[in-house]
Amino acid sequence: MADGSLGVLAPARSYVDIAVLWVRAAWAYPTSFLMLILGSLLITALDFVGIWVMFASIDTLGGFGLREIALLYGATGVGIGFADTLIGSVERIGIYVRTGRLDQMLTKPVPLLVQVCADQFTLRRLGRISQAGIVFGWAATYVDWTPARVLVALMMVVSSTVIFFALFTGFSCIQFWTTDSSEFANAFTYGGNTMTEYPLSIFPREIMLALTFVLPIAFVNWYPCLYLLGREDPFGLPTWLQFCSPIAAVVSLAGALLIWRSGVRHYTSTGS
C-alpha cells in the first residue's frame, strides 16, 4: 500500500489535512464546540475528586500517597485522552462495516486506518486531556526533577498514547469478524485505563505480571512513574523495566497493525 512519491509521511499528512477540516467544521458552531469540551472537563474533574475524597479517610493506597497517585492518574489520563482523540472512529468500525461506509473508504487513495482515524475527528477529549494534565502538573511539583526524569516523563506521554492507540485499534478489529463487539473492546481500553489510575501494588502479583507481559498497560504509567518518584518496584521487578515503555509501545503498535491488516484482509476476502 505504498503511497507513491509522497513517501512515508503522506498518510500522516492526509490525516492532519482531514482532521483539520473536521475541526474547522465543528468550529462552525463555536458554542456547542466549547460546551462539549467544558462538559467533558467538568465530568472528568469530578472523577478525580472521587479519589481525593477517598484520601480524606486514608493516608496511603498500596503504599502510595495522594500526590503519587495523582501522578499515575494524570499520566494515564493524558495518554488515553490523546489516544482517544487520535483513533477517532476506530471504535465504530462495526457501524462502518454495516452501513457500507467502509466500502466507500476502500475506494479512496488513503490507507484505510488513516481514513477511519481521521473521520469525524473531534477535539471533544480536550477536556479530559486538560483535566489529566492539570492533575499531572500538580503532582509533578512533588517530583525531584532531573534531566533523565524529564526524558522518561516525555517518553511516558508518547508511549502511553501509542499503547492506548494500539489497544483501541487492536480490540476494535474484532468488529471485522463480529460487528457488535465494541463493548468487549472497551473492557480492555477504558478498563485498562481505570486500573492504571491506581498503583498496581494494590493488585495481586499475577495481575501485575499480566499487565506487564500480556497486555502492556503497566508501561503506560506504572513503570515510568516508579522512576520519576525514585521508588523501588514493590514487586521486586528489575529497574530497567522502568525505561521500557517505548519498547512496549512499539511492540503493541506493531501487533495492532498486524491485527488491523488481517481484519481488513478478512473483510475484503469475505465481503460480509
Place this chain on the structure above:
Amino acid sequence: MSLIEVRDLERTFVLRRRSGGLRRAPSTVPAVHDLSFSIEAGEMVGYIGPNGAGKSTTIKMLTGILVPTSGEIRVAGLEPSARRTDLARRIGVVFGQRTTLWWDLPLRDSFGLLQKIYRVPDDRFRRNLDEFLELLDLGPLLDTPVRQLSLGQRMRGDIAAALLHDPEILYLDEPTIGLDVISKGRLREFLRTLNAERGTTLLLTTHDLQDIEALCRRVIVIDHGTAIFDGPLTDLHRQGGSTRTLVVDLVDAGPAIEVPGAVAWKVEGPRQWLSFPADASAAPIVAAVAVAYDVADLSIQEPAIEDVIRDLYSATEPRP
C-alpha cells in the same frame, strides 16, 4: 490492452446457515461465475441483471474492495485488490443507495475533504468544482448539510464528489434509483456530456432499461453470476424478442384495437394493452391509434429487465 479486462472471474461466498441446534453448516454460494469481458477507454457500458445476479459483487471486485476467488482482473493495467489505493486515484465510484458525502457537513466541506483525500491541486479542484456545480446545478446547495438534501440533489452531489479528481473510469451502481423523471433526465444528460467531453469511461449497473437506452450503446447482461449477453441494446431486444406495451385508455369501452405493428392482448373496459416489438418505434403506433380511436390517455411500459432476461433465456436456450 483494454482499460478494463476481466477473465474467468469467480467469486464464491461462504454462508453459514443454522442447520438445527447450535451447529452452523457452511455452504458455498457462487456470486460470480466464469465471467469475462473487456471494456475500452471511452465506452459507456450498461451492466444489467436482476437482483442478486452479481452486479455489485463485480463492481466491488473491479474497485478492489473484494478479492476474487479466482480469475483475473486488470483495470488501467493494475490488479485492483493488490493495488487498491493506487487504483483509487484513477477511478470514481458512486453507490446509488449510499452516499460518500458526510451527513452532517455542508456539501462544500464534503468536497473540501475529498480534495484533501485525493490531493487535487487547488486550481484543478476549483475548475472542476465550478464546472460540476454549473452542470449539475448544485451551486445554491453548497452550504446545505447533506442530510437536508433531497435524494436527487444528494445523488448529484455524490456524482460531483466522485469526479473531482478527474477519474478515467466512473462506476455507477444504480445511479437513478428512486429519482423522479426530471432528475433522471438531467443526470443522464450530465453523464453523456461527461463521456463526450472528458472521455470518461462509464460502467453503470441499473434496473432501469431507459438509463441504458439513453446512455449506453453496449449492454452486458448478467444472470446467476455469469454474462448471458454482451452487445448493443438493439440486439438484446431482437435476440430476446422482448416487447413494449402501449396502454390505451379509450373514452368508451369497445372491441380490441386493431392497428398495424401492435397486438391487443388484454381488454378491460375502456383500457386496453397493446404489445409491440421493443426495438420498433412507438410513434407510428400511437399515431395510428389516435387517428382511428377516441383516446382519453396513453402510456408506454418498458419491458422490465427480468422480462428481457427471461425472454433472452427462452430465445437462446434450446427448449427441453
